[in-house]
Amino acid sequence: MNIVVCVKYVPDAQGDRTFEADHTTDREAVDGLLSELDEYAVEEALKIVEAGDGEVTVLTMGPDDAVAAVKKSLQMGADKGVHVLDEAIAGSDAAATSLVLAEAVRKIGDVDLVLTGLASTDGSMSVVPAMLAERLGLPQVTFASELTVEGGTVRIRRDNEAYSETVESSLPAVVSVTDQINEPRYPSFKGIMAAKKKPVETWSLADLGVDASQVGLGAAWTEVVDATARPPRAAGEVVTDEGDGGGKLAEFLASRRFA
Numbered sequence: 001m002n003i004v005v006c007v008k009y010v011p012d013a014q015g016d017r018t019f020e021a022d023h024t025t026d027r028e029a030v031d032g033l034l035s036e037l038d039e040y041a042v043e044e045a046l047k048i049v050e051a052g053d054g055e056v057t058v059l060t061m062g063p064d065d066a067v068a069a070v071k072k073s074l075q076m077g078a079d080k081g082v083h084v085l086d087e088a089i090a091g092s093d094a095a096a097t098s099l100v101l102a103e104a105v106r107k108i109g110d111v112d113l114v115l116t117g118l119a120s121t122d123g124s125m126s127v128v129p130a131m132l133a134e135r136l137g138l139p140q141v142t143f144a145s146e147l148t149v150e151g152g153t154v155r156i157r158r159d160n161e162a163y164s165e166t167v168e169s170s171l172p173a174v175v176s177v178t179d180q181i182n183e184p185r186y187p188s189f190k191g192i193m194a195a196k197k198k199p200v201e202t203w204s205l206a207d208l209g210v211d212a213s214q215v216g217l218g219a220a221w222t223e224v225v226d227a228t229a230r231p232p233r234a235a236g237e238v239v240t241d242e243g244d245g246g247g248k249l250a251e252f253l254a255s256r257r258f259a
C-alpha cells in the first residue's frame with residue numbers, strides 16, 4: 001500500500017506570534033515545527049505499512065524551512081519526502097493549498113491512501129482535506145479516531161458527543177485523523193540517523209504544472225482583514241474562607257451563571 005501523508009510546517013504555538021503588514025504570520029519571528037496534529041497521520045501511516053507492506057511518502061509545501069516537517073516525519077519512519085518549494089506559494093489560502101497538494105499527489109502517482117491531520121495548528125480551518133479529495137476525485141472520510149484497512153476498503157470510527165459512527169470507503173481515498181487515533185512515536189537515534197539517507201525531492205510549481213497566478217496571496221479566495229493580539233489574562237478573584245467560603249463561592253459561580 002502506498003500512502004501519502006500531507007504535513008505542514010507551522011509556527012511554534014509556544015512562541016510569540018506576530019503578523020506582517022498584510023496580516024500574514026511573520027514566520028521569521030518564531031521557530032517552526034511539524035504541526036503536532038499531523039504527527040498522528042504520520043504515525044497511522046507507519047502502523048498500516050508495518051502491519052503489511054508498502055511505502056509512506058510525506059508531502060509538504062512551503063518555504064525553505066518547511067522541509068523540517070518532512071525530515072521529522074522521515075525520522076519517525078516514513079520512507080521518502082516531497083517538498084513543494086516556490087516563492088509564488090507564499091500567502092496561499094486553503095483553496096490554493098489543496099490545488100498544489102492535489103497536483104503533487106498526482107505526480108507521486110499510484111497512491112492508495114492520502115492521510116492528513118484534522119487541521120493545521122496555525123490556520124485550524126480543517127477544509128484542506130475535503131478540498132484535496134474533491135480535486136483528486138476521491139472519496140473522503142474525516143475525523144477518524146480509529147482506522148482499519150482491509151483489501152480495497154478503509155473503515156473508520158468517528159466519535160462525537162452523542163454517538164460513534166463507523167464509516168467505510170473504497171480505496172483510494174482521503175482520510176483525516178484526530179489526536180485520539182494513536183500515540184505518535186518519538187524519533188529514535190537510529191531513526192534520526194537513517195533519515196539522513198532517505199530521499200527528499202523538491203518540486204516547483206512548474207514541475208506540477210500549476211500556474212503561479214493560481215496560488216499566493218493575490219489568488220486567495222479569503223483574506224485576513226485584521227489581527228489583534230489577545231489581551232493578557234487578568235488576575236483571578238481570590239475568595240478567602242472565613243467560615244463563609246462556601247457561600248462566597250456559590251455567589252461567585254451564580255454571578256457568572258455557572259450555577
